[in-house]
Amino acid sequence: MSSADFLTDFHHVATIGATPHHGVDRQAATPEDAQSRAWFSKWVTDAGYTLHVDGIGNMFGLIEWTPDAPFVLVGSHLDSQPLGGRFDGAYGVLAALHAARNVDELVTNSGTAPPFNLAVVNWFNEEGGRFAPSVMGSSVFAGLFDQEKMLDVVDLAGVTARAALAEIGYLGTDPRPVTVSYAEIHIEQGRILEREKIAIGIVDRSWYTQKLDIEVLGEQSHTGATAMVDRRDALVAAAKIILMVQEVTTDFADEAIVSSIGQLTLEPNSPIVVARRVRLIADLRSGDPQIVQTARATLLEKIAALAVEHDIQINVTDFDIRPIRYFPENGLQLAEQAAARSGLSTRRIQTMAGHDSVAMNTSVPSIMLFIPSIDGVSHCEREFTTDADMVAGLALLTEVATDLVNGALVDPTRSPALTSTTSARA
Incomplete structure (x- = not known):
């Protein structure tokens, strides 16, 4: 070698x-x-x-x-x-x-x-x-x-x-x-x-791994001409969700769960437009599936309350769940x-x-x-x-x-049928 x-x-x-x-x-x-x-x-x-x-x-x-x-x-x-x-x-x-x-x-x-x-x-x-x-x-x-x-x-x-x-x-x-x-x-x-x-x-x-596809739907408007009270800013709500995903880990023992928002897309992504739509991917992982499920339930409850508070729509979809x-x-x-x-x-x-x-x-x-x-x-x-x-x-x-x-991991009673052993390849 x-x-x-x-x-x-x-x-x-x-x-x-x-x-x-x-x-x-x-x-x-x-x-x-x-x-x-x-x-x-x-x-x-x-x-x-x-x-x-x-x-x-x-x-x-x-x-x-x-x-x-x-x-x-x-x-x-x-x-x-x-x-x-x-x-x-x-x-x-x-x-x-x-x-x-x-x-x-x-x-x-x-x-x-x-x-x-x-x-x-x-x-x-x-x-x-x-x-x-x-x-x-x-x-x-x-x-x-x-x-x-x-x-x-x-x-x-x-x-x-x-x-x-x-x-x-x-x-x-x-x-x-x-x-x-x-x-x-x-x-x-x-x-x-x-x-x-x-x-x-x-x-x-x-x-155990669970991802959440989170879509935050607000209303597009002018950053300079729209009064703060009249805004339905999807990005502001999304920012709060990012912190929620981070903070939910503190509900559990140290290192029992990890979480993150690794990807975020923003529409229309203009410097003078209040965001109308933000899509985030949340990633929750733990060695105990129940911990992930508890964290997920907490997040869904808080996200629902956030949608009411900001008068916006937030859609959460489970995907890429791996046992x-x-x-x-x-x-x-x-x-x-x-x-x-x-x-x-x-x-x-x-x-x-x-x-x-x-x-x-x-x-x-x-x-x-x-x-x-x-x-x-x-x-x-x-x-x-x-x-x-x-x-x-x-x-x-x-x-x-x-x-x-040489077959160390194979159960001979379940392995595929094999051709008889031949001379090694030259």
Whole structure:
């Protein structure tokens, strides 16, 4: 395994869509995303692997040792948030590519093919910064989202995901690999591993997530000519909702719930017009679904009172509700044993953020691994993880992928029919 080759590739990919303060801006299906996809495609084909692109823009680098056998998937995503970090997602794809090559070399040198093949995946639109909801490509793959509905999703400019993928040449038609298990490695996006000086987090569950689409409808009028008493200002009401979403977390124990307003659109967005319409997206997350439901009920009650107070209409719609997902115990133990062989300290950890692994875990046994994040900062240009931690994670992912292609997570009574083992690919 060449850690130098991995680091060279990682730091090169970080130049694609690079921002002035060491971040990246590669939103889904933009020209910058297309450049990272072209790099992925070239890496896969140069390695002698087969490239597939499916109908939602997911990219797969297929390594087939055993004809017609199913695949273990490893990977993450190359798209980013606006002015995002260079590690989020991209690290998982680059580590997967190099781990796959390491496993391929082991298999080739052994002369015997494992029961399962291996594929590296770059998922479409994990971030959801341009097209909502997030985790789109893997959720379509796992059967959680309908592909046609997702392709019809529009960005703020009215461009559909379908049109954007076609524009950059990645609206594919290739078949998806039949899959038996999935593994993903990612930066933690939190401070637990750094604070406790632990090398690897092994994710045992995700948090409950609930989003609210809030539409505030006032009346457009002149900012200079309309008396204050006569205004029905949607933006003033929206500002109060933003504070409500922030303040509702104080009803609960510290760190029991997180909330935010991450996106706001304003009409007509003129400096001399009182706003007629504001749309906000609220995000509520907790390890306890009841806490989220209680916070939601409080917000709905306060928003209804606010609408009466300001003589405006406020519409609130639930969407993108994601239950807690538990990762399989045998996968947690597999990762712990692999880390022990690599001399890496571990702890079990929950993920507050959404990941492709959470979606994939609904359809096949999945493993989610974290490496430390400096200061826990993420979704911004200051996001940082050391080369040493990335290399350690690559070594662990190689161990895990090796175990998976040898059937470590598969129940033989339920696995797909396999072709007889053949000689390894030359």
